Amino acid sequence: MTKEKTLVLIKPDAVHRGISGKIISRFEDTGLKIAGIKMVWASDKLANDHYHLEKEWVEKLFQKNKETYEKQGKEMEYKTPDQLSKAIKTGLVTFLKEGPVIAIVLEGPHAIELIRKMIGHTEPRQALPGTIRGDFISVESYSVADSKKRVIKNLIHASDSKESAEREIALWFKQEEIHAYSTQLERSL
Numbered sequence: 001m002t003k004e005k006t007l008v009l010i011k012p013d014a015v016h017r018g019i020s021g022k023i024i025s026r027f028e029d030t031g032l033k034i035a036g037i038k039m040v041w042a043s044d045k046l047a048n049d050h051y052h053l054e055k056e057w058v059e060k061l062f063q064k065n066k067e068t069y070e071k072q073g074k075e076m077e078y079k080t081p082d083q084l085s086k087a088i089k090t091g092l093v094t095f096l097k098e099g100p101v102i103a104i105v106l107e108g109p110h111a112i113e114l115i116r117k118m119i120g121h122t123e124p125r126q127a128l129p130g131t132i133r134g135d136f137i138s139v140e141s142y143s144v145a146d147s148k149k150r151v152i153k154n155l156i157h158a159s160d161s162k163e164s165a166e167r168e169i170a171l172w173f174k175q176e177e178i179h180a181y182s183t184q185l186e187r188s189l
Helices: 013-015 021-029 043-049 053-069 081-096 110-117 134-136 142-147 162-172 184-188
Strands: 003-010 032-041 101-109 157-158
Touching: 003 110, 003 162, 013 021, 013 032, 013 081, 013 101, 021 032, 021 110, 021 134, 021 162, 043 081, 081 134, 101 110, 110 134, 134 162, 134 184
Parallel strands: none
Antiparallel strands: 003 101, 003 157, 032 101
């Protein structure tokens, strides 16, 4: 059984709504262990370093948005993937700095995969009931965010791979802030 560590951020919109405890309890209820937890006001540097937008991802997003706008007979505001990338990053950084964030290192078998399933689709309106986004913010959508000229507010971030988890944990936590201990569930397995 291979244990993984991963990063979860409870974003400012969830903290402002007072649902952080409900979200955290879902992870603990599945048997995942909290190895580190703290409340942080993200600095410019931390927020910028956190959002590492892959060039390939931005290019696919640009093409998808361009096709959507063309089908609607509209002209897209951004003319290049680079312009879109800068706008997205600016919006994400601004959102991450709107209030405190609860940063959590969670540990357990298949933690990355399990948590990604638990949080649901990035666009909450597409998240299934039973997922965190599906249960707590299913009315939020890309079209709502676009109409308000902001990024989508989707409560939570979770690392999507072992590599991103390692990079993100190192950004948000010092090594001495991550704790090793055995939970009652681990001792019984």
